Amino acid sequence: MAIQRVAILGSTGSIGVSTLDVIRAHPDRFQVVALTAGRQVERLAEQCLEFKPLIAVVTDAVGASRLSDLLREQHCTTGVLYGPEALVSAVLNSDCDTVMAAIVGAAGLAPTLAAAKAGKRVLLANKESLVMAGDLFMQAMKLGGGELLPIDSEHNAIFQCLPADFTSAPQASFGVEELWLTASGGPFRNTPLADLAMITPDQACAHPNWVMGRKISVDSATMMNKGLEVIEALWLFGLPLEKIKVVIHPQSVVHSMVRYRDGSVIAQMGQPDMRTPIAYGLAWPERIDAGVAQLNLTQLSALNFAEPDLERFPCLNMAFTAARAGGTAPTVLNAANEIAVAAFLDQGLPYLQIPAIVEQTLDQIQVSPATSIEHLLEIDAQARQLAGKLVTQVSSR
């Protein structure tokens, strides 16, 4: 078996670290050829010393010089680059076969798109790039001819529950009627609505079942995460919006389901541990040890399912509206959400202002067709600027 050469975009994050954990256990199968991080230079240096990639990328020149110093001290020959273009070079010049796309937010779009066009196996965790530019991204994947494997646990579950050639034969329905995305409901599923106004970033990031980066943790609390995942599912599986359902499942054991015409519902279950979908994506179509504890059904007290409450979770509703509107609406939704969540985490924007900012931004930017990446990047910038202005207005009140 030829060794698989892996580039990890966002290697210092929650998904990146879990990916390296799976890779570490299988040195006979995988070799790390590129690692990239935002600002966590020390952590990236440790990863380079352990995995010895050809290329490492950080955001800016200061970080790059610090990383070079740390690596030189230890006689590590990894080449250090910085900036957004260097992320694309890490994908194109490291001679990788597989790219783990695990940068958070729209910053992940360009290198993920480059991986798609270059025909790499793309392990997609960065859902924001699909929400922002789903149609163009799927076209790029098709042109490149590589494999796209969903890493988001729900989409990975659905991928596992669908027939093997479901996505390559779009004309055939295979009797699939609906996709059911499960959602834990986050930390505020039962919090009295009146208390939501005072939620702090640490409360929002304390997810009951999953340990994740801070942005996706806040998205899980507002359920914008599930909204983004509905849009992600539209592109990944090519089904109309009315066939994609969200169901609250607080235990996060059933990762998602597919309902078939004959009455069958196929579910994928497991521990809430991202190493399972990561190992699945890395080794597909084979299965390898992911280092995950076994699921013990007899120790589960119950599996509950309920309808989501759209009044409690207006972000989920807005995502459905943006998905229905199509064109640039999901791009605007995603950009405004990134700005509002960052302001909540770093600048004290009140929690309930997150949906308010997203809603106002969506209201003020007219939907147009998603014609090119350049056009989407313009709309993304416009939405960020407007959402930023709205945040400033709230803060100065």
Ligand code: NAD
């Ligand atoms: P994280 O915040 O823990 O890590 C993000 C990574 O991206 C880090 O390595 C960071 O240094 C890098 N990064 C951030 N901004 C950057 C920038 N501007 N330029 C270059 N690099 C940058 O996030 P995470 O929880 O690992 O999530 C990563 C992606 O995976 C997100 O899109 C998220 O929605 C998705 N995802 C995560 C989980 C999970 O369990 N954590 C599950 C499903 C999907």
Ligand code: MG
């Ligand atoms: Mg998910």
